[in-house]
Amino acid sequence: MKCFALFLALAGLSLPCFAVTADGAMWNSADNENSGYIALEEIRSFYKFMPIAQPRDRAGRAVGNGTVTLIFGPAPAELSIHGLRCELSHPTRSDDKGDLLVSRTDLLKLIDPVLRPTYITNRRPVRTVIIDPGHGGHDPGTVTDSIRESNVVLMVAGKLAAELKKRGMEVQLTREDNRHLSDQFRVDMAARAENAVFISLHLNKGRSDMRGAETYTAAPAEPGEEVRPVNEHDAANAALAVALQAAMVHRAEAKDGGCRRSRYSLLNSLSCPAALVELGYATHPEEAELLSSDEYQNRLALALADGISTFAGVMNPETQLKALPPPPPPPAEPAKVDAPVKKADTGNKKASPRKRRPAARKKSDSRRRK
Numbered sequence: 001m002k003c004f005a006l007f008l009a010l011a012g013l014s015l016p017c018f019a020v021t022a023d024g025a026m027w028n029s030a031d032n033e034n035s036g037y038i039a040l041e042e043i044r045s046f047y048k049f050m051p052i053a054q055p056r057d058r059a060g061r062a063v064g065n066g067t068v069t070l071i072f073g074p075a076p077a078e079l080s081i082h083g084l085r086c087e088l089s090h091p092t093r094s095d096d097k098g099d100l101l102v103s104r105t106d107l108l109k110l111i112d113p114v115l116r117p118t119y120i121t122n123r124r125p126v127r128t129v130i131i132d133p134g135h136g137g138h139d140p141g142t143v144t145d146s147i148r149e150s151n152v153v154l155m156v157a158g159k160l161a162a163e164l165k166k167r168g169m170e171v172q173l174t175r176e177d178n179r180h181l182s183d184q185f186r187v188d189m190a191a192r193a194e195n196a197v198f199i200s201l202h203l204n205k206g207r208s209d210m211r212g213a214e215t216y217t218a219a220p221a222e223p224g225e226e227v228r229p230v231n232e233h234d235a236a237n238a239a240l241a242v243a244l245q246a247a248m249v250h251r252a253e254a255k256d257g258g259c260r261r262s263r264y265s266l267l268n269s270l271s272c273p274a275a276l277v278e279l280g281y282a283t284h285p286e287e288a289e290l291l292s293s294d295e296y297q298n299r300l301a302l303a304l305a306d307g308i309s310t311f312a313g314v315m316n317p318e319t320q321l322k323a324l325p326p327p328p329p330p331p332a333e334p335a336k337v338d339a340p341v342k343k344a345d346t347g348n349k350k351a352s353p354r355k356r357r358p359a360a361r362k363k364s365d366s367r368r369r370k
Ligand SMILES: [Zn+2]
Pocket: 134, 135, 141, 142, 149, 201, 202, 203
């Protein structure tokens, strides 16, 4: 499987191109009790997906269309998008009939931006790629007998910057030597750059059997919650994370540790699309050896450059909209609703012309933030 084909396939080209914004106006919540959740059946029908039978030895529910497969589970907060692991903001639920319910936040701020990145309403062309090798100076990050995080990420950052420049992109490095930077310095650099995307590089640490690359983005804003500058890019962040993670897994052949929500204050302070990439575990002996090698660092840099290029491609409104077929005309009659169904507040202040029911303000009670 090739990551580039994978992500481009996800870029709306083979999916329904409904003339809706990703503000959730057309999605009905499952019922009052599960306000803020959408039935998987409704999601499946919207994307024209088919149910996919799962092997007996594998739990979870799967839907897809031959090009894209979504598998919910086996853990309630686990989603696989075409084989790529993604952590949900909220665990899925089941309704009285055993049907799966998916949170509106995960639908609108993870699934839809990944399946249809060209529908991200505030996308704008990437002008500057800011590459941030983490740590530096008196803060070496994770250090073991064989590896020093601040050095490895500096090496990969240099290779990545060179590759992106070769591809004609504007690149800035937060540091080019072993100096210490404050998070505020990094945030200010991103704020000064025009239409930046910010990629912070790190190595992970954990038990000696833990390995794999992980990509973190800021936790998305919840309905009714204050929208911080970083949350303006919730949808773009999801598309960025999946583009980077897919490239690392398929091009660099890194073990898939998944796209995850952030526990890092740096990401929460930025005001442009941003991701923090854990390239691998410094504490896994074999992976540490790999991460120290020039060959694997080159592979990671090329993979990340591909991920960034893919993201920059789908963020360009002009080129992508040309690639999409025109949306179908609106249906003559509104869809029938058998039982009264109330919508949850989407947190989006824009009124939608396609609203079918008045919004019922009810905050999700299962928020889980890192
Ligand atoms: Zn680190």
